[in-house]
Amino acid sequence: METVLNAARLNKYFYDPEKFQVLKDVTFAVKKGEFLSIIGKSGCGKSTLLYLLSTMDTEYEGTIEMAGTSLTGRSQDYLSHFRNEHLGFVFQFHFLLPEFSALQNVMLPGLKLGRYSEKEVEERAMEKLRLIGMADFARKPASKLSGGQQQRVAIARAMINDPTIIMGDEPTGNLDRANTENVFHIFKELAGMGQTIIAVTHDPDFAAGCDRVIEMSDGMIIRQ
Amino acid sequence: MNLHIAAEIAKTHLLAKKKQTMVAMLGVTFGIAMFITMISFMQGVNQFLEDSALDASPHVRMYNEVNTQRPGLIDEVNPGGFNVVYHQKPKDELSRLKNGITIAERIEKEAGVLGVSPQLSTQVFFNNGPIQISGTVAGVDMERENRLYNLSSRLKSGSLRTLQSNPDGLIMGATLARKLNVRVGDKVSVTTPLGTNRILRVVGTFSFGIGTVDNIKSYANLSTVQEMLQKDPGYITDIHIKMVDPLQAIPFGKRLHAIFGYHTEDWATANQAILAGENIRNVMTFVVSFTLLVVAGFGIYNIMNMTVMNKIKDIAILKATGFDGKDIVAIFLLQAVFIGLSGGILGLLIGFGLSYLLSIMPFDAGDVLSLKTFPVIFAAKYYIMGLLFGVTTTILAGFFPSRKASRVDPVSILRG
Ligand SMILES: Nc1ncnc2c1ncn2[C@@H]1O[C@H](COP(=O)(O)OP(=O)(O)OP(=O)(O)O)[C@@H](O)[C@H]1O
Ligand SMILES: [Mg+2]
Numbered sequence: 201m202e203t204v205l206n207a208a209r210l211n212k213y214f215y216d217p218e219k220f221q222v223l224k225d226v227t228f229a230v231k232k233g234e235f236l237s238i239i240g241k242s243g244c245g246k247s248t249l250l251y252l253l254s255t256m257d258t259e260y261e262g263t264i265e266m267a268g269t270s271l272t273g274r275s276q277d278y279l280s281h282f283r284n285e286h287l288g289f290v291f292q293f294h295f296l297l298p299e300f301s302a303l304q305n306v307m308l309p310g311l312k313l314g315r316y317s318e319k320e321v322e323e324r325a326m327e328k329l330r331l332i333g334m335a336d337f338a339r340k341p342a343s344k345l346s347g348g349q350q351q352r353v354a355i356a357r358a359m360i361n362d363p364t365i366i367m368g369d370e371p372t373g374n375l376d377r378a379n380t381e382n383v384f385h386i387f388k389e390l391a392g393m394g395q396t397i398i399a400v401t402h403d404p405d406f407a408a409g410c411d412r413v414i415e416m417s418d419g420m421i422i423r424q
Numbered sequence: 425m426n427l428h429i430a431a432e433i434a435k436t437h438l439l440a441k442k443k444q445t446m447v448a449m450l451g452v453t454f455g456i457a458m459f460i461t462m463i464s465f466m467q468g469v470n471q472f473l474e475d476s477a478l479d480a481s482p483h484v485r486m487y488n489e490v491n492t493q494r495p496g497l498i499d500e501v502n503p504g505g506f507n508v509v510y511h512q513k514p515k516d517e518l519s520r521l522k523n524g525i526t527i528a529e530r531i532e533k534e535a536g537v538l539g540v541s542p543q544l545s546t547q548v549f550f551n552n553g554p555i556q557i558s559g560t561v562a563g564v565d566m567e568r569e570n571r572l573y574n575l576s577s578r579l580k581s582g583s584l585r586t587l588q589s590n591p592d593g594l595i596m597g598a599t600l601a602r603k604l605n606v607r608v609g610d611k612v613s614v615t616t617p618l619g620t621n622r623i624l625r626v627v628g629t630f631s632f633g634i635g636t637v638d639n640i641k642s643y644a645n646l647s648t649v650q651e652m653l654q655k656d657p658g659y660i661t662d663i664h665i666k667m668v669d670p671l672q673a674i675p676f677g678k679r680l681h682a683i684f685g686y687h688t689e690d691w692a693t694a695n696q697a698i699l700a701g702e703n704i705r706n707v708m709t710f711v712v713s714f715t716l717l718v719v720a721g722f723g724i725y726n727i728m729n730m731t732v733m734n735k736i737k738d739i740a741i742l743k744a745t746g747f748d749g750k751d752i753v754a755i756f757l758l759q760a761v762f763i764g765l766s767g768g769i770l771g772l773l774i775g776f777g778l779s780y781l782l783s784i785m786p787f788d789a790g791d792v793l794s795l796k797t798f799p800v801i802f803a804a805k806y807y808i809m810g811l812l813f814g815v816t817t818t819i820l821a822g823f824f825p826s827r828k829a830s831r832v833d834p835v836s837i838l839r840g
Pocket of ligand 2: 246247248369
């Protein structure tokens with residue numbers, strides 16, 4: 201299987217209030233179609249690592265390579281475009297644009313990419329919503345959806361551009377048992393279709409169901 | 425950058441907070457409407473005053489300045505000495521322009537000169553029964569004077585031609601005629617400063633719409649006035665000159681002064697009060713409009729800043745999903761531009777409406793000015809200027825919040 205992500209010797213420091221090393225020589229690779237979860241005690245640096253991988257945080261030492269391209273030292277505009285094309289995010293607090301409908305939320309990254317016409321993007325967005333069982337709520341404003349529904353719409357949005365990797369920072373952290381299972385099954389299904397997924401989680405059951413688990417402690421990988 | 429999506433997002437943001445959008449818009453609307461109304465009215469006043477002053481006055485007037493203050497002869501002979509001369513009288517100097525007619529003919533041949541009218545002007549008393557009313561009589565060559573001031577279009581009654589054929593004819597300011605209670609065909613007795621009397625017949629009345637002219641002035645034939653003053657037929661005191669381009673009058677006047685040595689006065693000097701008033705009105709218009717627009721600008725700045733603050737999560741999401749800094753700037757700047765444009769256009773309409781109302785509002789200036797309504801100018805350039813001002817203000821006011829939005833660090837927001 202080809203490697204889609206390569207992180208080598210990642211070091212990250214915070215300087216506020218004092219110099220403090222959050223990540224220490226983190227090195228790992230992810231293969232295509234892998235469903236990976238990152239676990240560890242609170243404050244061990246999981247989110248920090250994920251934001252480095254997401255290309256949104258660019259202040260680090262080491263190198264990150266994704267989909268065959270080196271992302272270290274690239275311009276913000278290049279990284280924006282890369283995120284748009286290759287990455288999908290699901291955040292802990294679902295984060296949809298509240299004034300837009302579920303469908304529009306899913307469509308926006310697709311329209312930005314501009315690979316398909318507006319009409320095609322809409323069809324694809326509907327398809328993704330159907331996949332996660334949210335097709336009936338497509339026209340509803342995001343602000344009028346329940347937490348679990350919003351989370352599922354966010355997953356559909358993460359999928360709209362057929363990204364290389366879907367990343368989630370505790371994507372089920374805010375959900376009840378039933379919804380957590382629901383999201384997990386969606387991820388599992390996607391991974392089965394060859395979608396690479398990296399999820400930070402606190403949920404041992406969630407981690408247990410993954411292809412691979414990376415455990416961190418104090419900014420280091422202690423087990424994979 | 426994809427403007428279409430940015431516009432779509434901007435629209436959604438604007439519609440989501442209609443009240444705020446309206447308030448920001450109305451700020452611009454008010455500023456622009458005020459600007460349009462003020463500038464249309466002020467420029468109308470300027471134009472009106474300038475026109476009436478320019479119409480009734482020569483571009484250049486050449487005359488002989490008679491100096492009433494002269495050094496005593498004894499001061500010249502014995503400078504610095506203890507010379508005492510009580511109440512010295514001025515020299516008996518004539519205010520005539522020597523060879524005036526020849527000079528006038530020469531000036532007439534110069535390039536850029538529209539017309540030249542040599543004339544003899546004098547103070548007189550018009551006798552109306554026991555009452556004397558002071559005024560002036562200008563002895564002119566009516567054909568030339570008409571070319572300068574277009575008198576035929578300002579006649580209220582009578583005709584210019586009668587004056588040319590009637591040596592005792594007199595054309596009077598309409599207000600003056602009313603005061604004297606005379607009409608065309610009536611006789612009036614005129615007393616010159618020399619004490620001589622002459623009966624002239626009113627053959628016409630005119631009105632420039634300027635009190636100081638219509639109240640005092642009258643025209644007679646040059647030769648008649650020369651006779652009344654007991655002067656020779658070459659005696660003139662003033663040469664009035666009109667140029668094709670009024671602005672040329674200022675250097676031209678200086679040149680004439682250098683050539684002929686006589687005093688010359690151009691319209692700008694003669695009408696300094698009007699021009700100064702014009703400057704003051706211009707400055708006022710711009711200061712008031714500018715202040716209003718700056719206030720509107722701060723309003724927009726505040727509202728846009730608030731919007732950016734409220735939408736900070738949205739900005740982070742958009743950035744996380746691949747929108748770059750330029751997209752974010754576009755989203756917020758478009759909102760500002762929309763506010764500016766719609767507020768501005770509404771302002772133009774209201775400004776036009778107000779100016780129109782002003783232009784039909786009756787305004788009674790009495791005999792002083794020939795005005796029936798407020799003078800208002802409708803010129804496309806003021807509207808273009810207003811819109812440009814409005815849009816520039818909003819873009820400036822929207823730019824800084826938009827830039828702030830584009831610099832939002834998504835990580836710090838999404839971390840929660
Ligand atoms: N902006 C920051 N400035 C300074 N220190 C920070 C900053 N963000 C995080 N840290 C610190 O870095 C460490 C790692 O934080 P991180 O958010 O990656 O933890 P985490 O593993 O995701 O924890 P949790 O499971 O609670 O989400 C923590 O000790 C935290 O206090
Ligand atoms: Mg975390």
